Amino acid sequence: MSNKVPLTIVGAKKLQDELHQLKTVERPRIIQAIATAREHGDLKENAEYHAAREQQSFAEGRIADIEGKLSNAEIIDVTKLNPGGKIIFGTTVVLSNVETGDEVTYRIVGEDEADIKQGLISVGSPIARALIGKEVDDVAIVQTPGGVVEYEILEVKYI
Numbered sequence: 321m322s323n324k325v326p327l328t329i330v331g332a333k334k335l336q337d338e339l340h341q342l343k344t345v346e347r348p349r350i351i352q353a354i355a356t357a358r359e360h361g362d363l364k365e366n367a368e369y370h371a372a373r374e375q376q377s378f379a380e381g382r383i384a385d386i387e388g389k390l391s392n393a394e395i396i397d398v399t400k401l402n403p404g405g406k407i408i409f410g411t412t413v414v415l416s417n418v419e420t421g422d423e424v425t426y427r428i429v430g431e432d433e434a435d436i437k438q439g440l441i442s443v444g445s446p447i448a449r450a451l452i453g454k455e456v457d458d459v460a461i462v463q464t465p466g467g468v469v470e471y472e473i474l475e476v477k478y479i
Contacts, residue, residue, distance in 0.1 A: 324394035326443060328410050331433035332395045339386045342379055350376045389432060398478045405455045407476055409443050413451060414475035418459065423474065428452070447471075 327335075350372055357369035398410030407413055412427045426441045428451065434442035441448050450460040451473070460471045 323392065325389070325392050325430055325432075326409050327389075327393040327395050327430045328427075328433060329395060329397045331430055332390065332393060334433075335386050335390055339383065339390070342383050342386070346375075346379050347383075350379055393430075401478065403478070405476060407451045407454050407473070409452075410478070411451075412477040412479055413473060414477075415451075415460070415471040416474050418470040418472055424471075426451075 353372040354369065354376065357363075357366055357372050360366055360368065363369050396410050398408065401408065401410075403411070407428070409428055409430075412425060414423060414425050416423050424439070426439050426447065428443050428448045429440045431442045431444060434440050434445070443449075443452075446464065447460070447462045450462045451471075454460055454473055456473050456476055458473050460473065462469045462471065
């Protein structure tokens with residue numbers, strides 16, 4: 321079994337952009353800050369030096385983290401797949417709460433990309449698990465902390 325982690329094209333691009341920023345802007349800036357702080361003499365009591373070293377540690381950790389995520393990622397471009405109307409990883413779905421009629425739009429993404437405020441739900445979340453494999457006009461039954469919620473699937477988009 322593969323231990324690849326699914327990632328949307330958008331999610332991969334965000335990580336690649338952040339990695340580029342860290343390597344080309346942040347890393348040189350921090351190295352310069354450390355060099356400048358060193359010129360100020362005694363490093364034991366040099367707050368600038370210690371702050372810069374802490375930033376360096378954080379930046380290098382984040383670089384390693386992103387490189388690890390990208391190397392373990394299986395980047396999925398949902399626009400190039402033909403799932404035949406079924407909900408799969410990367411799909412954007414428009415749902416209607418059967419009880420209230422409220423409409424919501426979610427995109428099923430990788431764990432690292434999930435952000436409920438932006439309508440991005442993790443593929444491992446209860447709602448995504450209830451939606452996978454369904455299609456327009458199906459009803460998904462989701463167990464939430466507040467009880468069972470039924471969603472009618474109004475639209476399935478591969479964007």
